Amino acid sequence: MVQITVVKTKPYADQKPGTSGLRKRVTVFQQNQHYAENFIQSIISVIEPAERQAATVVVGGDGRFYMREAIQLIVQIAAANGIGHLVIGQDGIMSTPAVSCVIRQKKAVGGIILTASHNPGGPNGDFGIKYNIASGGPAPEGITNQIYEVSKVLQEYPICLDLKADLSTVGTQTFQVDSFKPFTVDIVDSVEAYGEMLRDIFDFPALKELLSGAKHINVRLDAMHGVVGPYVKKIVCEELGSPADSAVNCVPKEDFGGHHPDPNLTYAAELVNSMKAGEYDFGAAFDGDGDRNMVLGKHGFFVNPSDSVAVIAANFNSIPYFRKTGVKGLARSMPTSAALDNVAKALQMQLYETPTGWKFFGNLMDAGKLSLCGEESFGTGSDHIREKDGLWAVLAWLSILAVRKQSVEEIMKDHWHKFGRNFFTRYDYEEVDSDAANKMIADLQTAMLDPSFVGKKFSSGDKTYEVALSDNFAYTDPVDGSVSKNQGLRIIFSDGSRLIFRLSGTGSAGATVRLYIDSYEKDPQKIYQDPQVMLAPLVDIALKISQLQERTGRTAPTVIT
Numbered sequence: 001m002v003q004i005t006v007v008k009t010k011p012y013a014d015q016k017p018g019t020s021g022l023r024k025r026v027t028v029f030q031q032n033q034h035y036a037e038n039f040i041q042s043i044i045s046v047i048e049p050a051e052r053q054a055a056t057v058v059v060g061g062d063g064r065f066y067m068r069e070a071i072q073l074i075v076q077i078a079a080a081n082g083i084g085h086l087v088i089g090q091d092g093i094m095s096t097p098a099v100s101c102v103i104r105q106k107k108a109v110g111g112i113i114l115t116a117s118h119n120p121g122g123p124n125g126d127f128g129i130k131y132n133i134a135s136g137g138p139a140p141e142g143i144t145n146q147i148y149e150v151s152k153v154l155q156e157y158p159i160c161l162d163l164k165a166d167l168s169t170v171g172t173q174t175f176q177v178d179s180f181k182p183f184t185v186d187i188v189d190s191v192e193a194y195g196e197m198l199r200d201i202f203d204f205p206a207l208k209e210l211l212s213g214a215k216h217i218n219v220r221l222d223a224m225h226g227v228v229g230p231y232v233k234k235i236v237c238e239e240l241g242s243p244a245d246s247a248v249n250c251v252p253k254e255d256f257g258g259h260h261p262d263p264n265l266t267y268a269a270e271l272v273n274s275m276k277a278g279e280y281d282f283g284a285a286f287d288g289d290g291d292r293n294m295v296l297g298k299h300g301f302f303v304n305p306s307d308s309v310a311v312i313a314a315n316f317n318s319i320p321y322f323r324k325t326g327v328k329g330l331a332r333s334m335p336t337s338a339a340l341d342n343v344a345k346a347l348q349m350q351l352y353e354t355p356t357g358w359k360f361f362g363n364l365m366d367a368g369k370l371s372l373c374g375e376e377s378f379g380t381g382s383d384h385i386r387e388k389d390g391l392w393a394v395l396a397w398l399s400i401l402a403v404r405k406q407s408v409e410e411i412m413k414d415h416w417h418k419f420g421r422n423f424f425t426r427y428d429y430e431e432v433d434s435d436a437a438n439k440m441i442a443d444l445q446t447a448m449l450d451p452s453f454v455g456k457k458f459s460s461g462d463k464t465y466e467v468a469l470s471d472n473f474a475y476t477d478p479v480d481g482s483v484s485k486n487q488g489l490r491i492i493f494s495d496g497s498r499l500i501f502r503l504s505g506t507g508s509a510g511a512t513v514r515l516y517i518d519s520y521e522k523d524p525q526k527i528y529q530d531p532q533v534m535l536a537p538l539v540d541i542a543l544k545i546s547q548l549q550e551r552t553g554r555t556a557p558t559v560i561t
């Protein structure tokens with residue numbers, strides 16, 4: 001019989017979940033007494049006490065430093081709260097999309113994901129805890145607000161200090177906890193259920209032919225020492241026959257090998273360089289928890305994530321799942337370029353524009369209004385689960401290559417010819433002084449919301465743009481009517497070009513200022529230009545309007561996408 005101890009604690013004021021869970025430095029979790037325990041208790045508190053004994057909760061993480069300790073705390077606190085059943089990935093490992101899949105498959109009440117996504121790991125890196133609900137998706141704001149409210153007043157939590165689960169062996173462990181029904185912990189193979197799901201979505205024999213048949217293409221997949229490595233090895237190499245050396249950095253590491261596990265042109269430079277010589281026809285990288293992806297063509301031809309979802313939408317017939325279910329609607333986050341809108345218009349599909357954060361897609365999917373969506377932040381996915389899904393996106397692209405028998409570059413250029421091109425760039429200014437960033441945004445908002453701002457003209461070089469609309473984006477959920485305000489400052493010019501300013505909700509230190517620029521071009525003579533050249537006048541205007549450089553002291557962004 002395992003005893004329950006009630007531990008006295010004091011609330012923390014800084015446990016408000018951000019865009020996707022609570023993300024802080026590992027040292028914050030380690031050095032502040034009961035910090036992780038408090039947040040875990042706050043999450044469990046939102047599960048109705050009457051439901052707990054019959055409840056299943058899925059637990060998994062991206063393998064980063066401190067994950068194992070956090071999982072043991074979840075086991076001990078869940079048991080003491082009367083949760084009946086936990087399903088945990090072997091060794092604690094489970095990608096974010098796989099957790100979403102398993103929550104749905106097991107009809108769990110939710111899941112707890114231990115990840116700080118693409119943020120660096122290790123003792124000096126970041127850690128994160130995130131709650132997903134029964135649909136498999138990230139908890140919506142109504143629930144994250146409840147978690148935050150509990151965290152602000154928490155005085156004590158129950159815990160089974162003597163309970164320890166063996167995370168390494170697949171199978172069921174049962175514990176008798178005080179007066180509760182037996183508490184069971186199932187350790188499951190992390191890849192199995194997810195692999196099974198993908199087999200139902202894609203044409204595996206066709207993908208096998210593409211990757212290992214007589215006329216196979218050469219691919220290079222970089223797991224960046226994140227959680228997706230075992231999934232890529234098992235599904236793409238072992239099952240679809242891609243050579244073992246086509247997948248690299250596949251062993252999850254606590255510190256991601258000292259790198260940023262972020263699939264973009266800056267942090268996935270190793271993949272970009274390895275593609276340059278032209279040895280590989282297709283390349284992809286994933287982030288720490290396996291929900292983000294970056295797609296490259298031969299010689300490192302870059303597919304912008306905003307374009308990626310548009311191409312998948314335009315070619316949805318290449319994917320058996322969509323042939324079966326049809327495409328009920330499309331969606332993108334507000335800062336994502338409007339490339340998807342052009343496809344939606346041409347195919348006469350409904351297009352939804354949501355705030356940043358995958359959680360906003362969930363209601364639309366649950367209501368049968370949305371099948372395929374994406375974000376500029378390297379997230380692409382569909383209603384097969386309720387998270388973005390890196391490996392799914394890669395198999396979607398490979399399915400298109402298999403059907404069209406063209407290169408990534410040919411497919412992309414053909415798309416621009418047909419739909420026009422949305423030039424897009426994002427400038428990130430990381431770890432900026434928070435006060436300076438907040439003040440810059442506040443002052444910009446004041447200037448932008450002044451009625452005289454609309455109609456103003458801004459010039460750079462020989463280009464002049466006239467403001468048609470400026471606001472702080474607000475979203476009313478079409479399903480439950482909930483309103484999310486202050487989701488990003490937008491300036492929309494009369495030609496449709498957009499400047500967007502936001503503070504990131506996923507950083508762990510200081511503020512990250514994001515500047516997004518989107519501009520549409522349909523002149524076939526201009527669609528192949530370098531986005532940085534095409535967008536230079538708009539960048540210049542954005543920096544002038546916001547006085548970003550003067551206000552933050554930053555003369556250049558940390559990352560340009």
Ligand code: G16
Nearest residue numbers: 019020117357358375377504505506
């Ligand atoms: C999370 C969310 C995404 C969001 C991204 C960036 O991704 O799930 O929906 O687009 O953060 O958010 P922000 O601009 O606020 O930093 P991930 O991969 O970090 O979980």
